[in-house]
Amino acid sequence: MPADFNWAIGGEAGDGIDSTGKIFAQALSRAGRHVFTSKDFASRIRGGYTAYKVRTSTEKVRSVVDRLDVLVALTPRTIEENLEELHDGSVVIYDGERTTMADVEIPGEMIGLDVPLKRLAEDAGGAIMRNVVALGAACEATSFDIEHLDSSLKKRFGDKGQSLVDNNKQAARLGQEYVQEHYADTDLEYDLDTTDNDYVLLNGDEAIGMGAIAAGCRYYAGYPITPATDVMTYLKGRIEQFGGHVVQAEDELAAINLALGAARAGARSMTATSGPGIDLMSETFGLVATSETPLVVCDVMRSGPSTGMPTKQEQGDLNMMLYGGHGEIPRFVLAPTTVDECFWKTVEAFNLAEKYQTPVYVASDLAMAVTEQTFEPEAFDMDAVEIDRGKVVDEETVEDHRTEAGGFKPHEVTDDGISPRAFPGTAGGAHMSTGLEHDEQGRRTEDAEMRVKQVDKRNRKVETAREREDFSPREFGDPDADNLVVTWGSNEGTLVEALEFLEADGIDVRILSVPYLFPRPDLAEEFEAADEVVVVECNATGQFADVLEHDTLSRVERVNKYDGVQFKADELADDIRRTLAGEGQEVEA
Amino acid sequence: MSSQVRFTDFKSDKQPTWCPGCGDFGTMNGMMKALAETGNDPDNTFVVAGIGCSGKIGTYMHSYAIHGVHGRALPVGTGVKMANPDLEVMVAGGDGDGYSIGAGHFVHAVRRNVDMSYVVMDNRIYGLTKGQASPTSREDFETATTPDGPKQPPVNPLALALASGATFIAQSFSSDALRHQEIVRQAIEHDGFGFVNVFSPCVTFNDVDTYDYFRDSLVDLAETDYDPTDREAAKEKVLDADKEYMGVLYRDEDSRSYERTHGLDADMSDIDESGAPEGAMDLVREFY
Numbered sequence: 001m002p003a004d005f006n007w008a009i010g011g012e013a014g015d016g017i018d019s020t021g022k023i024f025a026q027a028l029s030r031a032g033r034h035v036f037t038s039k040d041f042a043s044r045i046r047g048g049y050t051a052y053k054v055r056t057s058t059e060k061v062r063s064v065v066d067r068l069d070v071l072v073a074l075t076p077r078t079i080e081e082n083l084e085e086l087h088d089g090s091v092v093i094y095d096g097e098r099t100t101m102a103d104v105e106i107p108g109e110m111i112g113l114d115v116p117l118k119r120l121a122e123d124a125g126g127a128i129m130r131n132v133v134a135l136g137a138a139c140e141a142t143s144f145d146i147e148h149l150d151s152s153l154k155k156r157f158g159d160k161g162q163s164l165v166d167n168n169k170q171a172a173r174l175g176q177e178y179v180q181e182h183y184a185d186t187d188l189e190y191d192l193d194t195t196d197n198d199y200v201l202l203n204g205d206e207a208i209g210m211g212a213i214a215a216g217c218r219y220y221a222g223y224p225i226t227p228a229t230d231v232m233t234y235l236k237g238r239i240e241q242f243g244g245h246v247v248q249a250e251d252e253l254a255a256i257n258l259a260l261g262a263a264r265a266g267a268r269s270m271t272a273t274s275g276p277g278i279d280l281m282s283e284t285f286g287l288v289a290t291s292e293t294p295l296v297v298c299d300v301m302r303s304g305p306s307t308g309m310p311t312k313q314e315q316g317d318l319n320m321m322l323y324g325g326h327g328e329i330p331r332f333v334l335a336p337t338t339v340d341e342c343f344w345k346t347v348e349a350f351n352l353a354e355k356y357q358t359p360v361y362v363a364s365d366l367a368m369a370v371t372e373q374t375f376e377p378e379a380f381d382m383d384a385v386e387i388d389r390g391k392v393v394d395e396e397t398v399e400d401h402r403t404e405a406g407g408f409k410p411h412e413v414t415d416d417g418i419s420p421r422a423f424p425g426t427a428g429g430a431h432m433s434t435g436l437e438h439d440e441q442g443r444r445t446e447d448a449e450m451r452v453k454q455v456d457k458r459n460r461k462v463e464t465a466r467e468r469e470d471f472s473p474r475e476f477g478d479p480d481a482d483n484l485v486v487t488w489g490s491n492e493g494t495l496v497e498a499l500e501f502l503e504a505d506g507i508d509v510r511i512l513s514v515p516y517l518f519p520r521p522d523l524a525e526e527f528e529a530a531d532e533v534v535v536v537e538c539n540a541t542g543q544f545a546d547v548l549e550h551d552t553l554s555r556v557e558r559v560n561k562y563d564g565v566q567f568k569a570d571e572l573a574d575d576i577r578r579t580l581a582g583e584g585q586e587v588e589a
Numbered sequence: 590m591s592s593q594v595r596f597t598d599f600k601s602d603k604q605p606t607w608c609p610g611c612g613d614f615g616t617m618n619g620m621m622k623a624l625a626e627t628g629n630d631p632d633n634t635f636v637v638a639g640i641g642c643s644g645k646i647g648t649y650m651h652s653y654a655i656h657g658v659h660g661r662a663l664p665v666g667t668g669v670k671m672a673n674p675d676l677e678v679m680v681a682g683g684d685g686d687g688y689s690i691g692a693g694h695f696v697h698a699v700r701r702n703v704d705m706s707y708v709v710m711d712n713r714i715y716g717l718t719k720g721q722a723s724p725t726s727r728e729d730f731e732t733a734t735t736p737d738g739p740k741q742p743p744v745n746p747l748a749l750a751l752a753s754g755a756t757f758i759a760q761s762f763s764s765d766a767l768r769h770q771e772i773v774r775q776a777i778e779h780d781g782f783g784f785v786n787v788f789s790p791c792v793t794f795n796d797v798d799t800y801d802y803f804r805d806s807l808v809d810l811a812e813t814d815y816d817p818t819d820r821e822a823a824k825e826k827v828l829d830a831d832k833e834y835m836g837v838l839y840r841d842e843d844s845r846s847y848e849r850t851h852g853l854d855a856d857m858s859d860i861d862e863s864g865a866p867e868g869a870m871d872l873v874r875e876f877y
Contacts, residue, residue, distance in 0.1 A: 030877070200876035210872050214865040218857035219672050221664075242866045243855050245671055250697040254664040257657065261668020264655055265635070265676065266858025269668070283658050291655060380873045385865035405602065423858045424653040424669070424676050430631040432601075432647045432654035443603055443648055 003057055005192060006067050007138065009131065010040070010051030010081065011074030019156070020072075020131035021052025022372065024138065025201060027152035028056045029374045031145065032195030036061040036493075037372040038566070040081075041311045049077050058195055062338075062493030063569045069190060070141055072134040076104050086110055089189060091141045093134050111186060113137060115178050124171035132168050136175025144192040146176055200377050204342040204368035204490075205272075207380075208298055209234030211346030212270055214385045217296070218244035219269040221258035223251055223277060226310050227369040228300035231272040252277035256284045256297065263293045264433075266423030268350050272298035275317045276307070278324065285359055286325040289458065291433040291442075292411060292419065294353035294360075294390075296346070301365040301489075303564050312564025313367045315489050318543040321361045322518055330458050332356070332465070333517040335363040337474060337492035340379040342368060345515060347385055352469070355390040356418060356461045363517065365538070367566035368490040393420045398428045407431070409440040413453050417460030462519055471516035473523070481508035483580055484530035486523070486556075488514045488544050491536050494567045501573030507580065517544075520551075527552045534559055534579050538566065559585055596625040599634070601651040607642060612789030612800075615763035616710050617646055620679065623773035624652075629677040637666040639682030639691065642717045643710040643789075646681045660691030663698040663707065670705050672857040674848045677777065678705035685715050688724040688744045695746075699753040699782055704846035706776040709746065710763070710789035713798045720794035730797060746786050747827040747838055751820075756781040756844035758823065759837045762803050763789040768811070768835060775837060781844040788833075803833070810836030818842050 009021050018039065025035045033056045040051040053068075055061050068085040071078065072093045079092060086092070088109040094101050096114040106112030115137045117130035124133070132153070139146045153168045202210070209231050212220070220239060222232045236246045249255035255271045262269040273281065278299050288295045301317045303309035308316075321333045332352050336345040342364055349360040393401060401409050401420040408431040412419040419440075422429025433442040437451050445451070476496050477485075487495055492513040502509050510530070514520060527533050527548075533556040535545035542558040549556055559575045561567055567575075575585045599621035607613050624634055631652040638647035640659035647654040653676070657665050666680035687695050687709045698707065713730070715721040722735040725746070729738035750758045757779040761769040769787065776783025788803050815836070816822060823839035848854065861867070 198877065200873055202876045206876070213872060214869050216860035216862075216866065218860065219668065221668065238872065241868070243857065245851065245853060245857075247667075247671065249664065250693055253661060254694055254697065257661040257664035258668035258671075260657070261637070261655075261665040261670075262672035262857065263668075264653075264665070265669045265672035266856070267672040268857075268860065269672070284661065287658050291657075377873050377877075382865040382869040382873065385869070387860070387862045387864060389862060407602075424635050424673060425633055425856070425858075427632050430634075430651060430653050432636075432652075432656065434647065434656035435658060436656065443601075444645075 003059070004055055004061055004065070005057065005069050005142070005190060006053065006055050006065065007070045008040070008051050008053040008068055008082065009072040009074070009134065010049065010078030012048055013050050015074050016131050017050050017052050020135065021054060023132070023152050023156050024135055024149070025054050025372055026155060027149040028054065028192070029199045029201040030151045031148040031192070032197040032199065033058055033192065034061050034199065035201060035372065035374045036063065038064045039370045049081055051078065051081070056192070058193055063497045064566070065570065066568055070138055072138060076100060079104065091188065091190070093137050093141065095130070111188065113141060113179055113183055115175060117175070120174040120178060121171050124174055125167035129168055129171040132171040133175035136172030137179045139172070140176045140179040141188050142190040142192045145194060146172060148194065198377060199374035200380070201372050201374050202339065203230065203370060203372045204336070204339045204364050205230035205300065206234045207339050207342035208272065208346045208362065208364060209238070210380065211343040212296070212350070213239055213242055213244070214343070214382055215268060215347040215350035216387055217268045217270050217350060218242070219259065219262035219267045220244070220271065221247040221249050221255045222271050222273065223249050223255050225274045225277050227302055227366040228272045228274050228277070228298065230369065231298060231300070252280040253284070256281040259295055260284060260288055260293055263295045264424070268354070270296040270298065272300060274300050274302045275304045275320070278317060278320055282325045286327055286329050287435040288359040289329045289331060290435050292357040292458070294357050296349045296353055296360050296362060298362040298364060300369045301363065309564045311366070313365060313538055313566045314562060314564065315365055315538040317363070318517065318539070321363055322547070330358055330462050331518060332358060332360040333363060334360065335489050335515055335517050336368070337489060337513045337515050339368060339371065339373045340375050341515065343380055351386070351388045352465070355388055356465055357390065357421060358461060363489065365490050391418055391420050393422050393426065393429065395427045398422055398426060402428070403441065407441045410442050411438060411454060411457070412440050413457050416464040417457045418464065466519050471519055471521050473512040473514045473521050476511040476513065478508045478510055481510040482531040483507065483509045484512065484526060484533045485509050485536060485576060486512045486514065486533065486548065487536040488517060489537070491538065491567055494569050494572055495536060497569035498573040498576065501570055502576060505577060507577060509576070522551065523548060524552045527554050532557060532580055534576055536567070536572065536576070538562065594625045594630045596621040598631055599624055599650050599652060601649055603648050605649045606645065608793045610792040611642070612712060612763035612791070613643060613646070613710055615766060615769065616708065616787050616789045617649060619763070619766060619769035619773050620681065620708060621650065622770045623777055624677065624679065626770070626774055627777045633675065634677045634679065635669050637662045637669065637678070637680045639686030641683040641686050641715070643681060643683035643686065660686055660689070661694065662686060663691060663694040666705050667698060667701065667703050670703050671848065671853055674704070674853055675856060679708065679777070680705060681708045681710065684709060684711040684713060684723045684725045688746055692724070692744070695749070696753045699750050699755045699784065701847050702756055702781040702844065704780055704848055706773065706783040706785065708773060709786050711746070711786050712789050712791035712795055714791045714795040716791045716794055727797065745827065750784050751823060751827050751839060755784055755839065756841035757783045757837070758827070758839040759785045760835055761785055761787045762807055762835055763787055764800055764804070765835070768809065772837065779840065779844065780849070781841070781846045806833050807835045808832050810834055810838070
């Protein structure tokens with residue numbers, strides 16, 4: 001395991017937990033440390049509690065763990081909620097002058113730093129900065145150079161004026177100095193090194209948004225929904241600089257139809273939503289496929305069904321994305337497995353959408369959407385972005401795709417299934433398309449022969465893609481191991497870290513992380529070569545396991561999690577170990 | 590090129606399957622004539638059709654077009670226009686498509702005021718499904734699904750549009766060819782959302798709201814001293830339960846289309862195909 005350090009700030013919703021946590025994460029990133037953050041909405045006691053957790057190391061970190069080294073506790077509950085993660089020597093920073101914290105007891109083996117956060121913040125210019133005072137105290141407790149915090153504060157508040165930045169810097173210093181003065185004799189063992197590395201810090205929704213702009217997306221329509229809203233928030237204000245536009249639709253029905261309209265006009269176009277929105281979009285999804293319109297639809301999954309647990313993790317929409325909609329709908333389903341892959345899979349989604357003139361799902365999930373992670377900037381190398389618009393015709397080439405009477409054929413039956421595409425405004429390309437079954441010119445037909453030709457043509461695009469594209473899985477661990485663990489989506493990082501726990505127990509594992517869910521790789525040979533196959537996913541029934549059993553005509557073992565929280569590395573290693581031993585997954589009460 | 594365009598250029602080679610005598614023939618002819626008259630041609634025109642008898646219009650016209658899912662024609666047209674404001678976008682649908690399943694979109698399309706026209710073929714009946722009550726059917730209109738009438742007031746699309754902030758509200762009659770064409774032309778020329786409710790009689794399933802009924806009862810505002818730019822006067826007219834009007838009921842002379850308000854003037858289909866757009870690396874640097 002990397003020599004990691006775990007920090008958190010917790011309190012009530014509305015305490016500014018997220019923004020404070022992000023400021024600290026950014027400071028660590030600017031100090032050349034790797035960061036993996038998580039948002040803890042899960043209360044062991046009752047609702048209202050929220051925490052922002054930061055795992056950091058000078059090496060790459062890919063998951064969360066059950067350990068806390070320094071905790072900023074704004075409420076007594078924050079301590080209670082995290083007692084199991086705190087350990088001997090953990091530091092708890094709190095404000096004993098706060099009425100609710102006056103009687104708080106820090107367990108004897110831990111170190112309590114009682115810092116008057118509110119009073120010091122007022123000295124610096126306002127009580128609202130009390131969390132920043134706590135960050136200053138945290139810097140002192142971890143021997144972390146406060147200048148990195150200054151840098152992060154400047155980034156956060158810079159556009160609101162220098163005086164606000166200065167006040168915040170002062171608040172942080174007051175916190176730092178208070179700990180220096182009052183806890184000079186306390187042995188604080190943490191020492192956060194810095195490096196000269198430059199990292200960028202971003203989450204999955206931001207990576208999807210950035211990928212869209214990089215791919216030439218010019219139009220986004222969406223309706224706010226957790227946890228997909230950040231895609232829209234990211235694009236708003238940025239995509240305009242590249243000639244694009246964001247529309248907040250009246251509902252998801254409108255969102256996908258707006259995006260469809262823009263795509264018919266020739267724009268690279270996208271919408272993003274979560275499960276409930278996908279439900280509403282399903283009818284139009286069929287139209288997108290039948291009218292052969294290139295469109296990217298992101299599903300940032302959350303716990304369902306119905307309203308479910310809107311701020312909790314789940315990968316429950318796989319069947320919906322693979323099979324949703326009436327009739328038989330050719331489609332692509334891509335599932336990025338890491339935050340940087342959210343960027344690349346979005347770029348790829350736009351190319352696949354236009355090359356094959358189909359709807360493409362990008363399946364992300366809450367754990368990826370709200371997790372800020374550090375990457376080397378080269379992970380988002382814009383020079384490596386390629387654009388392929390597929391078979392677009394112009395005023396001259398349009399002539400090659402017309403009937404004798406002069407009608408353009410947007411649904412021309414071709415060997416590879418892909419037809420020519422004329423953007424509106426192209427002289428001689430006027431045509432209609434429709435969700436009705438149609439002939440090559442897009443005109444309604446119920447002719448049996450043409451019906452079969454058009455269905456076959458649309459499905460042939462998927463076969464063409466299987467031949468032309470690389471849909472390989474990502475591989476980790478020991479390639480010769482007898483135990484094969486397969487997963488999809490955001491579990492990859494956790495699984496890679498779980499490898500080390502398994503290796504420590506003498507269990508060798510080969511990991512396949514599958515980013516292409518349809519069309520997907522044929523894993524029959526890999527399954528055959530393995531003694532045991534375990535499929536890991538965040539849902540109750542094992543939707544991907546079902547699919548793989550069907551593909552490979554075999555049986556697999558399943559590790560599932562559907563309590564709303566993403567896997568943790570040690571927990572996942574334990575689940576896999578027990579499953580391989582035939583003991584079954586341990587079920588938490 | 591525009592001067593040479595004839596309205597028949599907007600006709601496809603598909604013969605309409607509407608019932609003989611259907612109001613939709615006249616509605617479509619007026620649309621094609623108004624499009625030609627305003628200098629458009631099939632290559633710069635995008636027609637979005639809803640579902641229902643009216644929705645077949647995309648097949649019978651020749652232009653860029655899409656025939657979508659029931660009730661969602663307005664968002665599609667909105668997306669087309671935003672992505673390429675140079676296109677002339679015309680959305681066509683029926684009373685069921687626009688005021689029932691798509692009513693939510695109607696309100697918001699009106700609010701957005703995108704520069705396109707919306708022609709609703711209002712026959713006060715569901716024709717394609719063989720005669721059920723529509724949102725504009727009369728309270729006592731008897732059908733198989735409403736044997737005693739819907740017993741609820743019909744939607745008032747003109748008042749709904751006005752309440753939603755419409756900048757152009759008009760009503761026409763498919764059988765009055767010249768007036769219909771003239772009204773659709775004004776909707777096209779309006780800088781914003783040009784809404785035209787067209788009485789387009791169903792000769793097969795509606796024996797109440799017939800050609801004769803409309804001929805006898807419609808009051809043509811052009812023949813009065815009505816001022817369509819007077820919003821207060823428009824309020825009275827659209828809520829008048831005793832009369833049915835033809836003509837432009839309201840026109841906001843200060844209307845400013847969504848595209849102008851948001852500075853949309855580019856054809857978004859035109860992107861750099863050599864790679865990520867110029868300046869994209871700045872997006873990465875933002876995350877330092």
